[in-house]
Amino acid sequence: MTRDEIKDKVTEFLTRSMRSKELGENENIMELGLVHSLFMIQLIMFIEKNFHIEIDDEDLDLEQIGTVRDIVSLIERNQQSGVSL
Amino acid sequence: MNKTALAPESTAIGQVRQFVAEKVVPRASAMDLEQRIFPEVFREMAEAGLFGLSIPRRYGGTEADYPLLGALHEELSRGFASVQNACTVFAMVCKPLTRFGSEELKERWLPRIAAGDVIPAIAITEPQVGSDIAKLETTATIENDQITLNGTKKYITLGQVADLFLVFARLGGRGIAVLVERESPGLQITPLPGLMGLRGNMLAELNFENCKVPASHLVGKIGYGFTHLANYALDEGRYTTASGSVGLAQACLEHSLMYANERTQFGEPLRKHQLVQKMLSEMITEIKAARELCAAAGRLREQGDPAAINDTLVAKYHASKTAVHSADHALQIHGASGCIHGNPVERFYRDAKIMEIIEGTSQMHELQIARTFSL
Numbered sequence: 001m002t003r004d005e006i007k008d009k010v011t012e013f014l015t016r017s018m019r020s021k022e023l024g025e026n027e028n029i030m031e032l033g034l035v036h037s038l039f040m041i042q043l044i045m046f047i048e049k050n051f052h053i054e055i056d057d058e059d060l061d062l063e064q065i066g067t068v069r070d071i072v073s074l075i076e077r078n079q080q081s082g083v084s085l
Numbered sequence: 086m087n088k089t090a091l092a093p094e095s096t097a098i099g100q101v102r103q104f105v106a107e108k109v110v111p112r113a114s115a116m117d118l119e120q121r122i123f124p125e126v127f128r129e130m131a132e133a134g135l136f137g138l139s140i141p142r143r144y145g146g147t148e149a150d151y152p153l154l155g156a157l158h159e160e161l162s163r164g165f166a167s168v169q170n171a172c173t174v175f176a177m178v179c180k181p182l183t184r185f186g187s188e189e190l191k192e193r194w195l196p197r198i199a200a201g202d203v204i205p206a207i208a209i210t211e212p213q214v215g216s217d218i219a220k221l222e223t224t225a226t227i228e229n230d231q232i233t234l235n236g237t238k239k240y241i242t243l244g245q246v247a248d249l250f251l252v253f254a255r256l257g258g259r260g261i262a263v264l265v266e267r268e269s270p271g272l273q274i275t276p277l278p279g280l281m282g283l284r285g286n287m288l289a290e291l292n293f294e295n296c297k298v299p300a301s302h303l304v305g306k307i308g309y310g311f312t313h314l315a316n317y318a319l320d321e322g323r324y325t326t327a328s329g330s331v332g333l334a335q336a337c338l339e340h341s342l343m344y345a346n347e348r349t350q351f352g353e354p355l356r357k358h359q360l361v362q363k364m365l366s367e368m369i370t371e372i373k374a375a376r377e378l379c380a381a382a383g384r385l386r387e388q389g390d391p392a393a394i395n396d397t398l399v400a401k402y403h404a405s406k407t408a409v410h411s412a413d414h415a416l417q418i419h420g421a422s423g424c425i426h427g428n429p430v431e432r433f434y435r436d437a438k439i440m441e442i443i444e445g446t447s448q449m450h451e452l453q454i455a456r457t458f459s460l
């Protein structure tokens with residue numbers, strides 16, 4: 001999957017999960033106050049289902065994955081080095 | 086049932102149905118009265134592979150997929166809701182442990198839980214904190230690779246007999262989850278008898294007074310306690326509680342149909358009276374809808390679709406209400422005979438109400454479902 005394809009999927013997931021209309025690549029969902037209590041487990045399910053990788057625990061820190069760009073990088077990193085499901 | 090692999094779905098459901106009919110139903114009234122699950126029932130549950138339903142095979146579990154897991158919980162609850170809820174608790178510990186625990190912790194605990202040698206419990210609720218779990222008051226400090234816990238946990242299912250607790254606390258303002266063994270120094274356990282429903286749950290209060298556990302017992306990173314682990318556990322618990330609620334409602338329906346056939350008033354069996362038919366029709370319809378909601382959530386969960394989390398909320402919300410409504414109708418249909426201890430519908434009535442409180446109250450579900458739709 002190309003970076004743009006990953007980005008599209010991530011953006012679609014985030015806007016659906018947050019019920020937000022638009023989300024720029026660098027907009028921080030924490031700062032926008034969009035994160036709800038079930039977001040993290042939705043994100044884990046989303047990544048594992050769509051990209052067939054198990055993200056390393058170290059990388060699942062909300063403070064480090066606040067933007068579309070952060071999440072795309074996380075997926076790219078784990079696609080190269082992470083555990084395949 | 087074979088301990089390491091579950092039979093194909095229909096066989097596994099048949100086997101658990103038989104297990105419930107032979108081993109659980111005949112003892113349910115006595116367990117309810119004595120406020121416990123008998124040790125031999127725990128043993129038989131382990132032998133039937135029921136401790137390991139949410140544990141991967143590589144750790145000795147039976148690892149049911151979600152649709153099967155839901156169907157099995159429905160069967161268990163038809164027998165005794167506390168037995169079903171015990172399995173919910175096992176899953177609420179084992180799922181987050183499998184997802185976030187270190188390999189060392191998984192290898193140490195999961196096979197022993199699957200074998201029934203270790204009974205696990207989950208400790209979130211506190212005297213001052215119920216629904217608002219982000220405000221937990223139990224504190225943890227970490228020093229020299231040791232965690233020290235201080236605080237109180239309340240209403241902990243299986244607390245009276247559990248060997249291992251997944252405890253949620255606050256470490257410098259950040260949520261943590263940590264495994265605490267029953268014999269840990271500084272942990273005191275007090276039974277909480279006198280429960281209205283789910284009386285076999287063996288609730289306890291846990292007091293941590295400078296309770297020490299090795300830092301290696303942390304499950305997940307510091308800061309993941311509430312956002313990742315508690316939510317992961319509760320989401321899992323909601324799914325099986327939803328299915329358990331369907332089982333409870335189904336048991337209400339089956340007992341009501343039987344009684345409505347046997348009991349004659351005004352020269353006709355109750356089932357011929359239209360107002361009784363109305364109650365039975367409502368039960369049949371609501372149960373069917375609840376079962377379908379559970380099945381839909383189960384399918385999405387199995388696919389790993391993030392929408393599964395919302396569907397699980399909806400399923401648990403509706404199914405627990407269905408259990409309460411069905412139990413209400415069942416008691417009404419049974420009249421005075423249903424109000425006497427020993428008649429299962431009296432127990433169903435008490436057990437059903439608890440389903441609307443555990444794994445998130447109905448109001449918490451309403452709030453979260455509304456949030457999903459940006460209300």
Ligand SMILES: Cc1cc2nc3c(=O)[nH]c(=O)nc-3n(C[C@H](O)[C@H](O)[C@H](O)COP(=O)(O)OP(=O)(O)OC[C@H]3O[C@@H](n4cnc5c(N)ncnc54)[C@H](O)[C@@H]3O)c2cc1C
Pocket residue numbers: 174206207208209210214215216217239240241242243280282283286288439442443444445446447448449
């Ligand atoms: C049989 C049984 C077994 C249990 N087992 C366990 C266990 O194993 N581990 C564990 O940690 N806990 C366990 N619990 C505790 C259970 O999880 C809590 O009871 C539950 O989370 C609700 O908390 P509470 O009872 O303190 O109610 P509270 O949170 O105090 O709520 C009281 C009432 O106010 C409502 N309410 C609260 N906030 C709001 C709001 N913002 N808007 C609208 N309404 C609101 C609630 O819906 C509820 O109706 C168990 C409870 C029971 C009864």
